[in-house]
Amino acid sequence: MDETRRFNWLAAGTLLCMLLIGAWIGWARHPRQYRTDPPVASALDQFKLMPDRIGGTPPDVYFAIGKPYEATAFDLSQGKRLYSWFGCSGCHGDGRGGTGPSFLDGWWFYGSEMVSVVASIRDGRPHGMPSYGNKMTSDQIWQLAGYVRTIGSYSPPYTATSRNDDKHTRPSENRAPAAGLFEQGPAGVRSDRGVQP
Template sequence: YEADAYYRSQGKRVYAWFGCGICHGDGRGGIGPSFLDGWWLYGPEMVSIVASIRDGRPHGMPAFRDRMTIEQIWQLAGYVQTIGSYTPKVVAPSRNDEKQSRPAENRGPAIILFDVGPAAVHPDQGPSP
């Protein structure tokens, strides 16, 4: 579920269907915690996210085990993980990028653009004399 674009797009639909945005907004938080702050109380691993969705958490996160299928829970967990992911993924997420603080996972930065050492050569320029 975490490495398949189809399941992530289904997770995005589940996020909307079950009103996750009411508490978590577009990932920036609100009533519920933010996914973008880099700190997850129960961890950013898929198993932890699934457990949070399935079983709920104290102080406001309801359990969804009786409202979602286990497949929907895993799809949603995969999508939620992309919202807060800080490392590039190999599959394209289906999240909306216009409100995100970082580029989408499948758009990891090109190393040549960030190499500032003396040997760095821009592809359009050629070596300096």
């Protein structure tokens, strides 16, 4: 009887330790942002673009909240979901391009900075990129921009998403640099291709 009682106490102690460790891991992980406060969302829309609409400056609030759209796994996975949901792969494929430009070849028509990608999604661009400013919230636009930047990044963030079970022709976002697998153009600016990241 004494042996059974000791085993029960040991099992209960082990279970309690596991629950405490699980609670600590859940508490320690990065908090998810389910909805941006309206003043912050409004401030996110106040970024400044250069006169040629290539590059610019993010709003101060973006730095104040810690640039989450580029760094948190939750926001990047939401961006990946939006990429699929809004049919971005219809034009850009899995990042190699198609009707729309490639994200992997090292050339970004309107710059690879976060503000440039956000402006492209929100306002659209000439020659086929539609505006999604009235179809997505500010939060979703920034999440999608963060994900798009991971597709062809030269150094992957540790929070980048992994690949789906579908067939792919490129490495997953967390296995970058995917762009290194493809021929890169000459350094600098090419007027026909845009800016190299």
